Amino acid sequence: MSSPQSESQELKDAGINFNRDNVHVVKTSSIIIIAVKPHIVPCVVQEIAPYMKRDCHLVMSVAAGIKLEYYEKALKVGVVRVTPNTPALVGEGVSAFTLGTHCKKSVSGVVKQMLSCVGLCEEVPEKLQDTVTGISGSGPAYICIVIESLADGAVKMGMPREMALKFAAQTVKGAAKLLLETGKHPGELKDEVCSPGGTTIAAIHQLERAGLRAALMDAVETSTLKSREIGGHY
Ligand SMILES: NC(=O)C1=CN([C@@H]2O[C@H](COP(=O)(O)OP(=O)(O)OC[C@H]3O[C@@H](n4cnc5c(N)ncnc54)[C@H](OP(=O)(O)O)[C@@H]3O)[C@@H](O)[C@H]2O)C=CC1
Numbered sequence: 001m002s003s004p005q006s007e008s009q010e011l012k013d014a015g016i017n018f019n020r021d022n023v024h025v026v027k028t029s030s031i032i033i034i035a036v037k038p039h040i041v042p043c044v045v046q047e048i049a050p051y052m053k054r055d056c057h058l059v060m061s062v063a064a065g066i067k068l069e070y071y072e073k074a075l076k077v078g079v080v081r082v083t084p085n086t087p088a089l090v091g092e093g094v095s096a097f098t099l100g101t102h103c104k105k106s107v108s109g110v111v112k113q114m115l116s117c118v119g120l121c122e123e124v125p126e127k128l129q130d131t132v133t134g135i136s137g138s139g140p141a142y143i144c145i146v147i148e149s150l151a152d153g154a155v156k157m158g159m160p161r162e163m164a165l166k167f168a169a170q171t172v173k174g175a176a177k178l179l180l181e182t183g184k185h186p187g188e189l190k191d192e193v194c195s196p197g198g199t200t201i202a203a204i205h206q207l208e209r210a211g212l213r214a215a216l217m218d219a220v221e222t223s224t225l226k227s228r229e230i231g232g233h234y
């Protein structure tokens with residue numbers, strides 16, 4: 001793990017002006033990204049509010065649950081709510097954004113250009129943002145559990161761990177790519193793997209018995225509701 005000093009040096013080397021003073025950041029920047037944990041947002045908002053200028057600043061918030069209305073009331077500038085996800089780190093993220101009422105329409109293009117650099121980007125109505133958290137915001141964690149579990153199964157059956165993880169991850173990546181590139185329905189792609197009386201349909205019977213579909217639907221619902229609950233506190 002890198003130290004805060006080496007992180008700040010890495011940012012400087014990448015041409016990013018690093019500073020820990022939020023007020024200094026606001027005074028020297030036009031686009032302010034709020035990316036602290038939701039419970040810290042009120043402290044940051046209170047700290048920067050006196051320095052915000054409607055003609056100079058645009059705020060982008062990635063905090064789960066916190067609504068545009070909260071920021072608009074406190075900061076009185078254009079605000080964009082964004083729900084990103086961690087695969088943005090490798091250029092394969094999903095980001096959904098919603099413009100606040102003080103934003104000019106042209107802001108949409110700027111935001112899209114920024115977020116498209118790290119993956120898929122869609123503009124969505126704010127009422128969908130909590131569901132975005134439920135599917136793609138939290139989703140990488142669900143899929144990592146799927147990958148880990150597939151690998152555990154292969155290890156149980158004698159495959160070395162490293163090989164099992166590589167095969168499981170590539171299978172998830174490959175299945176996703178196949179679906180996205182062919183545009184086929186996932187049920188059709190599933191059927192293409194299932195020979196009558198074969199191995200895959202036997203395995204799928206186990207997954208159905210274990211309630212995999214319902215478990216994943218419940219996960220998305222629970223994360224969505226949690227995001228709504230967080231939003232309700234602000
Ligand atoms: N993780 C995810 O997959 C996703 C997260 N989000 C949202 O993104 C936000 C950040 O999450 P995540 O990156 O996981 O959180 P982290 O805790 O990893 O990062 C939070 C950052 O905020 C900094 N910070 C803490 N307090 C302050 C402050 N008062 N002023 C300025 N900076 C401060 C911390 O710096 P330091 O440690 O140096 O103090 C740290 O770099 C959350 O609101 C979350 O809901 C949204 C979608 C996906």
Ligand SMILES: O=C(O)[C@@H]1CCC=N1
Pocket residue numbers: 064133137138
């Ligand atoms: O769990 C969290 O709080 C964050 C929000 C979206 C994904 N992870």
